[in-house]
Amino acid sequence: MKAINKIVFIGAGNVATHLATNLKDKRFDIVQVYSRKKKSADFLAKKVDAESICNLNAVSEEADLYIIAVPDDALPEIAGKLKLENKLIVHTSGFHEMDILKSISARTGVFYPLQTFSKNRKINLSDVPFCIESKNINDIALLKSVAQTLSSDIRLMNSGKRRMVHLAAVFACNFANHMYFAANEILEQSNISFDILKPLIIETAAKIIKQTPEKAQTGPAYRGDVSVMKQHLKILKDKDIIELYKLMSDHIYKTHHSK
Amino acid sequence: MKAINKIVFIGAGNVATHLATNLKDKRFDIVQVYSRKKKSADFLAKKVDAESICNLNAVSEEADLYIIAVPDDALPEIAGKLKLENKLIVHTSGFHEMDILKSISARTGVFYPLQTFSKNRKINLSDVPFCIESKNINDIALLKSVAQTLSSDIRLMNSGKRRMVHLAAVFACNFANHMYFAANEILEQSNISFDILKPLIIETAAKIIKQTPEKAQTGPAYRGDVSVMKQHLKILKDKDIIELYKLMSDHIYKTHHSK
DSSP, X not given: OOOOOEEEEEXXXXXXXXXXXXXXXXXXXXXXXXXXXXXXXXXXXXXXXXXXXXXXXXXXXXXXXEEEOOOGGGHHHHHHHOOOEEEEEEEOOSSSOGGGGTTTEEEEEEEEEOSOOOTTOOOOGGGOOEEEEESSHHHHXXXXXXXXXXXXXXXXXXXXXXXXXXXXXXXXXIIHHHHHHHHHHHHHHTTOOGGGGHHHHHHHHHHHHHSOHHHHOOSHHHHTOHHHHHHHHHHOOOHHHHHHHHHHHHHHHHHHHOO | XXXXXXXXXXXXXXXXXXXXXXXXXXXXXXXXXXXXXXXXXXXXXXXXXXXXXXXXXXOOSOOSEEEEOXXXXXXHHHHHHOOOEEEEEEEOOSSSOGGGGTTTEEEEXXXXXXXXXXXXXXXXXXXXXXXXXXXXXXXXXXXXXXXXXXXXXXXXXXXXXXXXXXXXXXXXXXXXXXXXXXXXXXXXHTXXXXXXXXXXXXXXXXXXXXXXXXXXXXXXXXXXOHHHHHHHHHHOOOHHHHHHHHHHHHHHHHXXXXX
């Protein structure tokens, strides 16, 4: 079984950028970066010393691993256009099944880093869970060997479980962040800087390292303090935020008092 | 103006415990701890080398500062029962107005640490914002001098603004934590340990130190990926969590695409 050295990236967004730059640091040879947009392909290709391509027909057949890191809604189209015979090809999506790649090659897999990646923000990948999947035991070993250069948390996981993890991540990341967004809206109404909430946000997240979210809960909804909740609803102005407040508070109260 | 040294705590819960033990460390003399429940009063009083009392009539008249740290719904009753003439008395509530204390003394104030406090969890108070209020300039100076021994972030703030901060904190802390709770429910359905989400939760919180929550947002609702959202709604089982998912996703999409 030949070790992986040459890697092609299909995609040049946040996930591709973080993976490609980190793999380059670990001395993998990033041979090509593909993006529909020339500027994006050029930008990442330059960073990792790779060839920049904008045409899927130009994808090299000489690599050991092909990593498709594109938005979930772009993956089906890309998968329909690629043909790579017996090459090992993976996607990085939490959502899509491995089999979305089956028309491309006989050797498919998944390489999903469970993290939120943004532009201009360096992330230490060393504790990021990598969810790995493949039908072939040799390919699992190959994918593990690549992931292990980046992180100490490698998990073999099938598509069904991975999809549940991705769904849970939407709550823990996107929806939690949306609560920060709503908090910011409320503060802006009163000309108060969002800075005041930062230590609270950090501590709220840090708490769940040691406690379950259930045990960590505090606040008026948890205590069932109806008088505080009524006043809060009076001073909220945005009708969508009022709706969120009600639903959240009802659900917090219900889940903590029904047991 | 006499500096503050002797402090009485009315309340022995999480906020009282964190404040009293930290103030004791800063060499303040905690003279009494009151709680309705003898066991709670005894427990905290022992920690800070104070007298334990369960009767409000036993509150000493010899202290320089009285700190009421009780749940919001218990504060009105406590305030109605205390009489301390010209003594400086404050509450630690984000929600209640300063004037809830006006029948107790002519010298009232607020001493609100903006943080989530739990049992058995030590918190570094040094960057916790303390919101201070008083009508008297000398009392403001006294409260600042106490707060400055604990934290470098002291803010003079009136009751109206403080209430908005408290409301924003409910979103940023309680509601964000509830999203961790929902994520945990989803993972439990598939027998996946909540551990897998911890690096994501920490990074999601850490992101907003440098970016606005608006800029930090990612995920299917933000991208408007209808096909992923439809699938997510299919695999969710709990009807309340489905409702939360819909409302959150609609609101995220709307707020990011209406500008």
